[in-house]
Amino acid sequence: MPLRQLAAALLEQGSNTLLKLDPEHLHLLKPLTGQSLQLVITPIQWPLVLYFSATQIDISLPEQQLAEDAVDCTVVVALSALDQIRDTNNLTKLIKADKLDLQGDLKVLQNLSALLSELDLDLEKILTTYLGHTPAQYTLAFAEKAKTMGEYWFDQAQVTVAEALVEEKKLVASAMRIALYCEDVTQVRYQLDRVEARIALLERQAAQQVEK
Amino acid sequence: MEKQTQTLNAPDIENGKTHFGFKQVDAQDKESMVADVFHNVAAKYDIMNDVMSLGIHRIWKRFTIDSAGARKGQQVLDLAGGTGDLTAKFSRIVGPTGRVTLSDINPSMLEVGKDKLRDMGLVQNIDYVEANAEELPFPDNQFDIVTMAFGLRNVTNKSKALASIYRVLKPGGRLLVLEFSKPTSEGLSKIYDAYSFHLLPKMGKLVANDEESYRYLAESIRMHPDQETLKSMMEDVGFENTTYTNMTGGIVALHKGYKF
Numbered sequence: 096m097p098l099r100q101l102a103a104a105l106l107e108q109g110s111n112t113l114l115k116l117d118p119e120h121l122h123l124l125k126p127l128t129g130q131s132l133q134l135v136i137t138p139i140q141w142p143l144v145l146y147f148s149a150t151q152i153d154i155s156l157p158e159q160q161l162a163e164d165a166v167d168c169t170v171v172v173a174l175s176a177l178d179q180i181r182d183t184n185n186l187t188k189l190i191k192a193d194k195l196d197l198q199g200d201l202k203v204l205q206n207l208s209a210l211l212s213e214l215d216l217d218l219e220k221i222l223t224t225y226l227g228h229t230p231a232q233y234t235l236a237f238a239e240k241a242k243t244m245g246e247y248w249f250d251q252a253q254v255t256v257a258e259a260l261v262e263e264k265k266l267v268a269s270a271m272r273i274a275l276y277c278e279d280v281t282q283v284r285y286q287l288d289r290v291e292a293r294i295a296l297l298e299r300q301a302a303q304q305v306e307k
Numbered sequence: 308m309e310k311q312t313q314t315l316n317a318p319d320i321e322n323g324k325t326h327f328g329f330k331q332v333d334a335q336d337k338e339s340m341v342a343d344v345f346h347n348v349a350a351k352y353d354i355m356n357d358v359m360s361l362g363i364h365r366i367w368k369r370f371t372i373d374s375a376g377a378r379k380g381q382q383v384l385d386l387a388g389g390t391g392d393l394t395a396k397f398s399r400i401v402g403p404t405g406r407v408t409l410s411d412i413n414p415s416m417l418e419v420g421k422d423k424l425r426d427m428g429l430v431q432n433i434d435y436v437e438a439n440a441e442e443l444p445f446p447d448n449q450f451d452i453v454t455m456a457f458g459l460r461n462v463t464n465k466s467k468a469l470a471s472i473y474r475v476l477k478p479g480g481r482l483l484v485l486e487f488s489k490p491t492s493e494g495l496s497k498i499y500d501a502y503s504f505h506l507l508p509k510m511g512k513l514v515a516n517d518e519e520s521y522r523y524l525a526e527s528i529r530m531h532p533d534q535e536t537l538k539s540m541m542e543d544v545g546f547e548n549t550t551y552t553n554m555t556g557g558i559v560a561l562h563k564g565y566k567f
């Protein structure tokens with residue numbers, strides 16, 4: 096069973112169910128209709144492609160990053176900065192910090208950010224429809240607690256995963272560089288020893304002159 | 308039973324005769340017999356697909372679409388496209404600057420497809436063309452991608468259809484054939500046979516009130532060329548870099564070939 100396609104199908108189903116919970120959300124898709132956006136999260140390099148139409152979002156998880164001209168906009172973003180791209184005011188800052196690279200039509204990303212921020216789901220209303228009033232409130236209170244714990248865990252995990260991946264990548268890619276680095280450190284240490292000896296010598300000479 | 312576990316790789320046409328499921332019929336009659344089958348199943352086709360494959364056909368189709376590598380602005384032909392599952396996805400991928408042609412020999416299937424795609428709001432970039440895969444009514448070098456999902460086994464002269472597809476592809480274009488194939492393990496083959504020859508026609512009767520058509524579908528799968536034979540057939544008409552990927556233990560295979 097192709098797992099990548101299964102994951103994409105589940106993700107697509109989930110996103111569209113959320114989007115269609117309130118028919119008013121569909122108008123948010125209008126500015127994006129006919130456009131496509133590729134999101135590549137580094138350092139893991141997992142591409143996620145979104146194709147927008149008037150009634151739904153199609154999601155694909157290709158094996159490799161698609162060529163620039165295959166989609167309208169490609170966003171390459173560091174895992175640690177993923178949260179921040181929702182606010183388009185952060186984009187310039189992130190690009191300067193080398194955490195974001197944008198190719199193609201920036202408007203697609205701006206429209207998507209607008210959709211995400213406007214997609215303010217009224218969970219209580221939705222749950223009340225399905226469960227009734229009291230169970231809905233209990234569920235929400237529980238969800239709120241779980242969310243706080245989840246957010247804490249996610250923040251920790253995100254930092255750990257990002258760091259681990261970056262470190263892992265560095266380690267795997269640069270065993271050679273580490274060897275060279277050790278060599279450099281040894282050289283620097285010799286030079287420092289030499290400088291230290293020279294300073295000591297100069298100090299001794301200076302002291303002898305003062306004595307004279 | 309032996310007949311059922313093997314893919315027979317029977318030649319398409321011999322002495323004016325061809326196979327229709329396990330039956331031998333006059334080659335000239337197969338087209339209309341296949342037309343009858345799909346005319347009968349058209350209305351219930353989508354629901355039967357989900358029931359018969361437990362929804363897995365959607366994943367096979369997604370894999371085909373991902374493997375096609377379509378880009379915005381491209382021209383795609385969804386051949387034997389029936390009710391348009393692949394067309395719907397391609398239409399969104401190629402976007403307003405591209406075009407998708409949904410083509411099928413059967414007007415009933417095409418009509419169900421047209422209604423479904425319109426209901427999904429997909430109207431802008433799709434053309435509907437009634438055509439026989441053996442004689443495609445398109446100019447040479449027109450399409451970037453041609454897909455044929457679960458269609459080739461129903462075609463009377465498969466080599467002719469493959470040559471016709473090769474002609475309408477642009478140089479650099481690719482063909483993707485998604486089709487039932489030969490399970491790679493003996494154990495799976497046995498379970499699959501029991502399922503297709505006993506359960507499938509019963510399910511066809513229950514859901515679509517049509518046991519015969521679903522018996523034909525099961526038999527036609529066994530008469531279809533296996534993975535290696537289809538690969539050679541594609542190469543014989545000119546396809547290059549031809550490969551195939553087995554899915555679900557070879558129950559289904561995706562063949563891919565390029566025209567350079």
Ligand SMILES: C[S@@+](CC[C@H](N)C(=O)[O-])C[C@H]1O[C@@H](n2cnc3c(N)ncnc32)[C@H](O)[C@@H]1O
Pocket residue numbers: 341345386387388389390391392410411412413416438439440441455456457458461462463
């Ligand atoms: C099993 S359906 C597949 C439909 C669709 N591609 C899918 O995957 O859901 C097979 C289709 O092949 C079509 N077909 C059969 N013989 C054909 C031919 N010679 N040329 C074009 N289409 C043909 C049938 O009409 C039918 O719609």
